[in-house]
Amino acid sequence: MDSWVRFSGQSQAKDRLFRTAQYACTLLGYTLAKGGAGTELLSKVKQLEGHLSLGRKLLRLGNSADALEAAKRAVHLSDGVLRLCITVAHLNRAMYFACDNILWAGRTGLLPKLDQDKWSQRSFRYYLFALILSLTRDAYEISLLMERESRAGGGAGKISGGSLSSPFQENGELPPNASTAERTGLLRPLSAHLHRRLLLLVAVLRANPPLTLDLLKNLLDIFIPLDRLGLYRTGPGFVGACGLSSSILGLLTMVYPWLKLKP
Amino acid sequence: MDSYMKLVNQSQGRDRVFRATQYACAFLRHLLRNNAARRELLKNLRNVEASMSSGRKLFRLGNTVNSISAAKQTMHLSDPILQMCLTSIHLIRAVYFICDNILWAQSVGVLHSIDKERWSRTASRCYLVSLVLSLVQDMYAISQITSWAGQKMEHQRKPLPPKGKAGEAVCCPLSRNVLPSHLHEGLKSNIPIILDVLKNICDLFIPLDRLGIYKINPGMLGLCGVLSSFMGIFTLLQPKLKMKP
Numbered sequence: 001m002d003s004w005v006r007f008s009g010q011s012q013a014k015d016r017l018f019r020t021a022q023y024a025c026t027l028l029g030y031t032l033a034k035g036g037a038g039t040e041l042l043s044k045v046k047q048l049e050g051h052l053s054l055g056r057k058l059l060r061l062g063n064s065a066d067a068l069e070a071a072k073r074a075v076h077l078s079d080g081v082l083r084l085c086i087t088v089a090h091l092n093r094a095m096y097f098a099c100d101n102i103l104w105a106g107r108t109g110l111l112p113k114l115d116q117d118k119w120s121q122r123s124f125r126y127y128l129f130a131l132i133l134s135l136t137r138d139a140y141e142i143s144l145l146m147e148r149e150s151r152a153g154g155g156a157g158k159i160s161g162g163s164l165s166s167p168f169q170e171n172g173e174l175p176p177n178a179s180t181a182e183r184t185g186l187l188r189p190l191s192a193h194l195h196r197r198l199l200l201l202v203a204v205l206r207a208n209p210p211l212t213l214d215l216l217k218n219l220l221d222i223f224i225p226l227d228r229l230g231l232y233r234t235g236p237g238f239v240g241a242c243g244l245s246s247s248i249l250g251l252l253t254m255v256y257p258w259l260k261l262k263p
Numbered sequence: 264m265d266s267y268m269k270l271v272n273q274s275q276g277r278d279r280v281f282r283a284t285q286y287a288c289a290f291l292r293h294l295l296r297n298n299a300a301r302r303e304l305l306k307n308l309r310n311v312e313a314s315m316s317s318g319r320k321l322f323r324l325g326n327t328v329n330s331i332s333a334a335k336q337t338m339h340l341s342d343p344i345l346q347m348c349l350t351s352i353h354l355i356r357a358v359y360f361i362c363d364n365i366l367w368a369q370s371v372g373v374l375h376s377i378d379k380e381r382w383s384r385t386a387s388r389c390y391l392v393s394l395v396l397s398l399v400q401d402m403y404a405i406s407q408i409t410s411w412a413g414q415k416m417e418h419q420r421k422p423l424p425p426k427g428k429a430g431e432a433v434c435c436p437l438s439r440n441v442l443p444s445h446l447h448e449g450l451k452s453n454i455p456i457i458l459d460v461l462k463n464i465c466d467l468f469i470p471l472d473r474l475g476i477y478k479i480n481p482g483m484l485g486l487c488g489v490l491s492s493f494m495g496i497f498t499l500l501q502p503k504l505k506m507k508p
Contacts, residue, residue, distance in 0.1 A: 004328050011274045044372050051371045058318035109310040
């Protein structure tokens with residue numbers, strides 16, 4: 001009970017909970033439609049989804065200021081790439097929230113002449129840019145960690161792998177008289193190299209749960225704006241499943257703060 | 264900016280801001296009700312008010328658990344009157360939130376066959392009883408402080424100790440020049456209670472009007488709601504002004 005009280009005291013936590021419920025309704029609506037459920041039940045689910053969406057838009061009023069503050073803090077990061085990615089991601093989020101607030105005003109009737117589709121497309125574009133930058137940041141952090149891991153394990157690797165003779169010349173190219181067997185034999189070191197990199201990637205991801213969770217969440221979320229903008233259509237069922245999964249991952253980071261990727 | 268962020272990052276903070284906006288809209292609608300030129304603005308105010316009201320009902324889902332958790336904590340208070348008042352307040356609020364959640368479910372179409380009017384009246388009754396008990400708690404707290412201040416003043420009126428050999432009065436820790444500081448201390452500790460009393464009195468008019476016990480015009484109702492919401496926001500921004508048992 002105490003955990004619920006602490007959890008529900010944060011407005012971000014409530015938003016994550018409502019997002020989970022909203023995408024659960026999307027997925028449920030798709031499943032019921034596929035299963036041939038009655039129109040009354042479908043309309044109830046759709047109505048609930050609409051209420052949750054509008055409620056979340058209300059809850060997000062003022063989030064632009066939050067995102068701008070986060071961007072101001074990110075400007076002082078020491079790493080140049082992280083500084084750029086995180087700051088620009090937050091600025092895109094601020095624009096997304098501004099468009100979202102305008103959509104709320106449109107849906108409540110404050111701005112009756114608002115072109116809702118145009119502003120919806122705009123907000124999804126900013127959301128997509130923010131997700132791309134977040135994924136870039138994740139990829140950068142993974143590459144740094146993989147480099148660090150391979151340097152740490154590089155000494156041991158040279159001792160065990162140094163005895164392998166390389167068929168490549170000094171300039172890295174194949175000798176002109178290399179046979180087919182030799183060319184086929186070259187694929188083996190390449191696949192071994194890829195295999196090593198893959199194992200290194202898995203090791204890095206397993207050792208860094210916050211980074212893994214953030215990467216998964218962003219990968220799941222990206223399908224939402226891609227579908228809504230018509231760039232990569234997946235359908236309401238897939239979008240609902242992705243939204244639901246990423247919302248659950250987001251809830252985990254709120255319940256277990258150590259799982260949240262910092263900064 | 265930091266205070267604003269601190270306020271809106273708490274669910275309660277956001278709820279208070281939306282409540283203030285909701286009642287401000289109600290107040291402004293009453294002021295502009297006879298102004299035909301402002302019909303569009305009146306419609307917008309009604310839409311914002313309705314949106315805030317339904318949004319707040321959504322955010323209150325799960326608050327029953329919070330109230331029951333608070334009741335479990337107040338059950339262990341040493342003062343029996345405070346224990347009874349606060350525990351009852353939290354339990355009644357839990358029932359209020361259940362009614363509120365049922366009304367939300369009806370408004371979104373999840374529940375159809377419920378008597379909206381009956382549940383609304385039950386919610387208003389619970390809200391009224393919790394406010395009356397809050398005022399009882401405030402009066403009890405004031406009576407405690409008054410009796411403490413009275414005891415201090417009694418202690419002040421005791422005769423001074425005999426003069427010393429040199430003919431000078433022996434230094435007494437409760438001499439007259441210390442009395443104003445006690446009064447000052449008493450007044451300072453009363454500010455959270457005064458704020459709580461004012462907030463509860465402002466809030467009291469809302470269920471009294473809804474239940475038809477004491478009808479006031481919608482403008483006054485809006486103003487009372489705005490004032491009590493601002494006082495609530497103030498106690499969140501300055502936690503030392505929040506009344507504690």
